[in-house]
Amino acid sequence: MTPLQIIFILVALVTIISAIFVVSLRKIFHAALWLIVTLMGVAIIFALLEASFFAAVQILVYIGAIAIILIFAIMLTRNIMSDEEMQINRSWGIVMLLVLIFAVIFISQLSSSDVFNTTLVPLEFQGQESIIVLGEGLLDPAGYALPFELASLLLLGALVGGVYIAMDKKGGENK
Amino acid sequence: MKILEFLSDPIIGIENWIVQLLENWGVATEWQTFIVYLIGAAILGTGALLITLILIWAERKIIGRLQDRLGPNRIGPWGIFQPVADMLKIFTKEHIIPDGVDPIPYHLAPIISVASVLLLWAVVPFSDSVRGSNLNVALLFILGVGGLGELGVILAGWGSNNKYSMLAAFRASAQMISYEIPMAIVLLATVILSGSMSLGDIVKSQNIAYIFFLPLGAFIFFVASIAENGRAPFDLAEAESELVAGFNMEYSGLKFGMFYVADFLRAFTSAVIFSSIFLGGWRGPGAEQIPILGFVYLLIKSVIVWFLGVWIRGSMPRYRVDQMMAITWKFLTPLALALFIVVAFVTKLIENTNQWLQVLILLVINVALFVAGFAIVKKFRKEKERIVVSTKKRVLAQPTNPFSQSETGG
Numbered sequence: 001m002t003p004l005q006i007i008f009i010l011v012a013l014v015t016i017i018s019a020i021f022v023v024s025l026r027k028i029f030h031a032a033l034w035l036i037v038t039l040m041g042v043a044i045i046f047a048l049l050e051a052s053f054f055a056a057v058q059i060l061v062y063i064g065a066i067a068i069i070l071i072f073a074i075m076l077t078r079n080i081m082s083d084e085e086m087q088i089n090r091s092w093g094i095v096m097l098l099v100l101i102f103a104v105i106f107i108s109q110l111s112s113s114d115v116f117n118t119t120l121v122p123l124e125f126q127g128q129e130s131i132i133v134l135g136e137g138l139l140d141p142a143g144y145a146l147p148f149e150l151a152s153l154l155l156l157g158a159l160v161g162g163v164y165i166a167m168d169k170k171g172g173e174n175k
Numbered sequence: 176m177k178i179l180e181f182l183s184d185p186i187i188g189i190e191n192w193i194v195q196l197l198e199n200w201g202v203a204t205e206w207q208t209f210i211v212y213l214i215g216a217a218i219l220g221t222g223a224l225l226i227t228l229i230l231i232w233a234e235r236k237i238i239g240r241l242q243d244r245l246g247p248n249r250i251g252p253w254g255i256f257q258p259v260a261d262m263l264k265i266f267t268k269e270h271i272i273p274d275g276v277d278p279i280p281y282h283l284a285p286i287i288s289v290a291s292v293l294l295l296w297a298v299v300p301f302s303d304s305v306r307g308s309n310l311n312v313a314l315l316f317i318l319g320v321g322g323l324g325e326l327g328v329i330l331a332g333w334g335s336n337n338k339y340s341m342l343a344a345f346r347a348s349a350q351m352i353s354y355e356i357p358m359a360i361v362l363l364a365t366v367i368l369s370g371s372m373s374l375g376d377i378v379k380s381q382n383i384a385y386i387f388f389l390p391l392g393a394f395i396f397f398v399a400s401i402a403e404n405g406r407a408p409f410d411l412a413e414a415e416s417e418l419v420a421g422f423n424m425e426y427s428g429l430k431f432g433m434f435y436v437a438d439f440l441r442a443f444t445s446a447v448i449f450s451s452i453f454l455g456g457w458r459g460p461g462a463e464q465i466p467i468l469g470f471v472y473l474l475i476k477s478v479i480v481w482f483l484g485v486w487i488r489g490s491m492p493r494y495r496v497d498q499m500m501a502i503t504w505k506f507l508t509p510l511a512l513a514l515f516i517v518v519a520f521v522t523k524l525i526e527n528t529n530q531w532l533q534v535l536i537l538l539v540i541n542v543a544l545f546v547a548g549f550a551i552v553k554k555f556r557k558e559k560e561r562i563v564v565s566t567k568k569r570v571l572a573q574p575t576n577p578f579s580q581s582e583t584g585g
Binding site for chain 1: 203205206208209215219277279310311312315316318319321322324325326329330331339342352355370371372373565
């Protein structure tokens with residue numbers, strides 16, 4: 001076994017276990033913390049796949065922004081330190097059944113797919129080239145320019161919506 | 176001759192020696208790389224932490240001189256062993272865990288704080304060949320790791336189960352998130368100039384240091400990095416009159432020591448990164464032939480930048496919360512955005528001209544933007560508002576009327 005494989009197995013285990021903690025812990029704040037561990041694990045897996053741009057963006061966006069905002073939201077809206085919720089409601093049995101059925105279907109269909117027979121080849125790009133190729137792919141009209149711009153439009157829409165909700169509609173009192 | 180060659184580039188020499196040794200022992204190539212990187216990381220981390228000892232002493236001494244004091248002067252010559260004594264003391268201190276802390280965040284926070292600083296050293300190029308990792312997204316990495324620092328602060332504030340810690344953590348993380356934005360935009364401008372996000376390439380492309388291309392950018396980055404580190408004049412996360420001691424109030428002993436070390440090390444680390452991005456890092460006369468000179472140049476540049484930070488810390492009063500927020504959102508961020516747009520256009524226009532001409536044009540643009548920014552701020556500055564907090568009348572207890580009753584019964 002190479003060191004990379006050992007690191008991969010460790011990181012994958014940590015990622016999966018912390019992902020289980022995210023959905024099974026009672027304290028919602030702890031669940032958010034474990035979510036950060038999961039995201040970090042995914043970032044390390046990106047780094048192991050030589051996708052350093054995605055690893056950095058994963059840390060920057062998901063941990064640096066989204067997880068922090070999540071924690072802020074939890075801190076500001078819930079009672080400090082005493083928030084315990086049940087994860088299940090009355091219909092857990094039927095949901096479990098449905099999930100099992102879908103899992104069987106998915107696994108039986110996916111296991112015959114040839115995705116599992118692919119082998120990884122190392123990237124040919126050196127240094128900056130992979131990022132340059134990614135940028136060109138995202139902004140090239142023949143590439144993914146349209147989905148990229150649509151995603152940015154979606155984010156802009158979300159931003160405007162957020163401002164609208166937060167805005168003081170009567171426009172008077174505290175001005 | 177052999178010794179001279181070794182001395183001119185000792186790190187690579189030692190690395191080659193270790194690789195040779197491992198090869199003789201019959202270790203596989205992958206494991207050789209792994210072990211060499213592991214040793215390198217351990218040495219780099221330990222070295223960075225040991226530098227902190229000197230930094231703490233130097234900072235206390237400089238601030239002491241700035242405030243017309245002597246600073247530490249009892250232990251050893253010029254008090255140079257003071258941090259060693261402090262360290263030994265902090266090791267032996269009792270470690271108090273307050274009641275009702277949230278154990279995981281509480282114990283994790285100091286570790287994350289120190290780790291987020293040490294991680295930054297992984298991408299700093301010390302010479303042409305010696306660096307932790309030539310990451311091709313080093314600038315994004317720097318910003319992302321800054322986000323981890325925020326996480327440490329929030330965890331400390333939350334885990335302590337104390338409302339003052341919590342308030343200070345909110346303040347500190349709001350400050351760090353806000354100042355990351357102008358910082359990121361300025362970093363984008365340097366990416367435009369160098370055509371690369373790797374710190375190694377950025378340093379290599381600086382035939383003329385970027386501070387001459389982007390003096391305004393360097394200024395914004397410097398201010399933002401001071402604020403990001405939470406040092407004076409932006410140290411309002413630990414304003415003792417309002418928040419007791421900041422987010423690390425409930426920590427004692429070694430855990431407090433870790434926050435303390437992270438604080439001092441972060442100041443120096445951001446100086447190192449500033450000098451790598453704007454001052455040409457390891458570059459200097461003869462640094463390419465004799466790599467060890469690169470260390471010396473980087474150290475000199477970093478110490479100068481770090482000293483500027485300490486100087487500011489020793490001489491400026493603290494900002495208020497609203498002033499701190501106004502500085503980033505109403506001044507630095509718009510200025511950085513304007514600078515970024517202008518630099519993006521202008522560098523494309525003058526792409527093929529002489530480098531000195533480029534420097535001149537960008538320098539003029541920077542100064543013009545700076546002056547315009549200040550003029551706009553000055554124009555829209557309001558007169559100081561004075562808010563009357565209370566109008567309750569009180570009768571003073573004066574010696575002439577010791578028995579008089581006030582309206583409030585006082």
